[in-house]
Amino acid sequence: MSNKKKVRVELRKNRTRPPRPKGWTRDYSGGEFNEDAIVNDERVRSKGELSRHRTIIQEDQSGGKPGEIPTQDMPSVDTEACQFGRVIRVHGLYSMVQTADGREVRCAVRRLLKSLITDERNIVTTGDRVWFRPTGTDEGFIERVEPRSGVLTRASRRREHVLVANVDQLLIVISLVQPSLKPHLIDRYIAAAEQGGLKPILCLNKADLADRTELQPLIGSYTQLGIPVVLTSATTGSGIDQLRELLTDRATVFSGQSGVGKTSLLNAVQPGMALRVKSVSNVNQKGRHTTTYAQLVAMEFGGWVVDTPGVRQLQLWDIVPAEIQGFFPEFRPFATLCDFPDCTHTHETGCAVKEAVSRHQISARRYHSYLGMFQGTLRD
Numbered sequence: 001m002s003n004k005k006k007v008r009v010e011l012r013k014n015r016t017r018p019p020r021p022k023g024w025t026r027d028y029s030g031g032e033f034n035e036d037a038i039v040n041d042e043r044v045r046s047k048g049e050l051s052r053h054r055t056i057i058q059e060d061q062s063g064g065k066p067g068e069i070p071t072q073d074m075p076s077v078d079t080e081a082c083q084f085g086r087v088i089r090v091h092g093l094y095s096m097v098q099t100a101d102g103r104e105v106r107c108a109v110r111r112l113l114k115s116l117i118t119d120e121r122n123i124v125t126t127g128d129r130v131w132f133r134p135t136g137t138d139e140g141f142i143e144r145v146e147p148r149s150g151v152l153t154r155a156s157r158r159r160e161h162v163l164v165a166n167v168d169q170l171l172i173v174i175s176l177v178q179p180s181l182k183p184h185l186i187d188r189y190i191a192a193a194e195q196g197g198l199k200p201i202l203c204l205n206k207a208d209l210a211d212r213t214e215l216q217p218l219i220g221s222y223t224q225l226g227i228p229v230v231l232t233s234a235t236t237g238s239g240i241d242q243l244r245e246l247l248t249d250r251a252t253v254f255s256g257q258s259g260v261g262k263t264s265l266l267n268a269v270q271p272g273m274a275l276r277v278k279s280v281s282n283v284n285q286k287g288r289h290t291t292t293y294a295q296l297v298a299m300e301f302g303g304w305v306v307d308t309p310g311v312r313q314l315q316l317w318d319i320v321p322a323e324i325q326g327f328f329p330e331f332r333p334f335a336t337l338c339d340f341p342d343c344t345h346t347h348e349t350g351c352a353v354k355e356a357v358s359r360h361q362i363s364a365r366r367y368h369s370y371l372g373m374f375q376g377t378l379r380d
């Protein structure tokens, strides 16, 4: 998304999602996510701008991870005197916390909480669910940070920077026409979502210009994988209610090529939304630290649009060949049956994945995306 699409919106009463239980993990994941392996893997590099930054997700595991305060050390709070809210952006030493009734409270971090931090871990980051003690109508002190359910971080010269906590999903916006549908690109986005630990949702936009009946095989191949598919038209409004439902009470990263309709969809789910993102972004740019922090823009029906430069580039990740099959969950049951334990499912004999493709148990289109990614020949 370009800057013109960043906005901010008010949160309606009682729409804040309750903190997730500790130890919560995503139900859609590409297998074990080993943060250290990824951080230490020099091959996991992206191109251009991305060679300097890598985005990874960490699961909450009772503290000890970068960006986490061990739960047992976290002070308990007086819930009578304190209020609950969500950090929607960070300005240097202050965090803007949005309460359930839509107020924004500028909070510093309580000294005791700061003393728990021994290294350069972020005490409080965008997306955190926090308890704060009000010291005025729009000021307060953060006293407790709830355990994070997932942290999107950016590694920069081996140092980690937590961009945003508690992100849920990646909305992959694809245009059916103008620009034309590129199925291999969908698979690349899905791989990026898998790699980042985000739940992918496929949004096929400009449905008013396309023949729906021809789309059924394509839609079927993704719904079979458990990926929600929504067919939308920002112009006619069809599918927008369904999209809104998928976004409700979730923190969603919008991604997609230029011109696919991300701005139009934001405005369709909530009139004026794109403009609000833009106005927040402009305010934010005045701050010193703002370019490296993400922001959450609340939607009035509940839920957030996540806006961060690091996350927008997810789509451009370069993927290591050996990792690619991990992003194609439908290969898994067959891959264990291949003659060679390190089968790449390309040239080998006795490959159960290729056999499954010939028996139509795996979509030939998906398999070709796999081959394309494997050979590094698919470029946007």
Ligand SMILES: Nc1nc2c(ncn2[C@@H]2O[C@H](COP(=O)(O)OP(=O)(O)OP(=O)(O)O)[C@@H](O)[C@H]2O)c(=O)[nH]1
Binding pocket: 001, 002, 005, 205, 206, 207, 208, 209, 232, 233, 234, 235, 236, 256, 257, 258, 259, 260, 261, 262, 263, 264, 265
């Ligand atoms: N017919 C039709 N046109 C659409 C639809 N959604 C968006 N458009 C048009 O497609 C063009 C691009 O839409 P945007 O919303 O600006 O696309 P974007 O993804 O935000 O593009 P970038 O800002 O370049 O990232 C505009 O002319 C829109 O009016 C749709 O559902 N149907």
Ligand SMILES: [Zn+2]
Binding pocket: 335, 338, 343, 344, 345, 346, 348, 350, 351, 352, 353, 354
């Ligand atoms: Zn194989």
